[in-house]
Structure formats: structure tokens, C-alpha cells
Amino acid sequence: MVRLLFGISLACLFSAPALAADTGATIISKARLACESYENGVFDQGKAVSRIDLTDDGIPDTVIDESDFQCSSAKSLYCGSGGCTLHAIVGDEIWSFQAEGWRMIDWEGRPILLIARDGGWCGGAGAQVCYEAVVWSHGKMLTVMPQSR
Numbered sequence: 001m002v003r004l005l006f007g008i009s010l011a012c013l014f015s016a017p018a019l020a021a022d023t024g025a026t027i028i029s030k031a032r033l034a035c036e037s038y039e040n041g042v043f044d045q046g047k048a049v050s051r052i053d054l055t056d057d058g059i060p061d062t063v064i065d066e067s068d069f070q071c072s073s074a075k076s077l078y079c080g081s082g083g084c085t086l087h088a089i090v091g092d093e094i095w096s097f098q099a100e101g102w103r104m105i106d107w108e109g110r111p112i113l114l115i116a117r118d119g120g121w122c123g124g125a126g127a128q129v130c131y132e133a134v135v136w137s138h139g140k141m142l143t144v145m146p147q148s149r
Helices: 002-036
Strands: 049-052 061-065 083-090 093-099 101-107 110-118 129-137 140-142
Touching: 002 061, 002 083, 083 110, 093 101, 093 110, 093 129
Parallel strands: none
Antiparallel strands: 049 061, 061 083, 083 093, 101 110, 110 129, 129 140
16 A cells, blocks of 8 residues: 555656646647648747746746747748747646746746736837746746736
8 A cells, every 4th residue: 555655656746747748749749730731841949948947846847938939931930029929837737928038037046937028918019028027836827917818
């Protein structure tokens, strides 16, 4: 019985990173398919995938920045005038943002995902840029930005 519980505990412990990898692979696979299906384009993911500890738990999470995707047959397939999709993957959950850029900052040891957003997200005009700060705390993604639009 102890071995069974130990085995289940190990499976749960190591399942979150595997699910994140599967989710990331799915995003990249869909992007590749979209490119290849448009005039037989050739897809390059570039440096779109970053492994970063978003939650401060010592386990690298995944960030996929579609601004690094390239398609030979469609230059604007992954981005628009308001930015590109940025995916943050923690365990088996994914959050997607329209972003004009991003970076990680450290605030007294706490990781913060800072996202440059089209001004329309913040009550301005599209050409203006504002910033959204995103943190993870106790298993939840937190921001002051409204989640539905």
C-alpha cells in the first residue's frame, strides 16, 4: 500500500511538466499546420519557446512568444497591428495574451511577467502602449487587468 501511494505521488509530481510540454507542442504544431496549409509555407519556430520559472516554485514553466514564429508564405500569419500571442504555460494550464513585447522582472525575489499591451487594452488608442503585470500566487494567475474583453 505504501508503494502504491508513493508511486501515485511520484506520478502526480512529474505529470505537470509533461503536460506543459504537451500543451506547448500543441501550440507549435497548430502554428506549423497553419503555415504549411497556406501555400505550402515553411514554418520556423525560431526562439519562441522559453523555459522560465513564472511561479517561483523552482520548476521552469513555458512561455511561447508567437512573434518569433516565421512562415515563408505568410509574413503576418501570427501577429497583427495589436501585437502577437504570448502563451504562459504553468502545469496543465495556459494563459494567452495579446502582446507587443514582454519580459520578466524581479521584484524583491518575486517573478513578474510584464507584458507590453496595445493601448486599447488600457483605455487608450491602439498606437499607445501600456503594461500589464502578471504574477502567480497559490496556484492562480493574478493581474489587475480584466480577463474578458
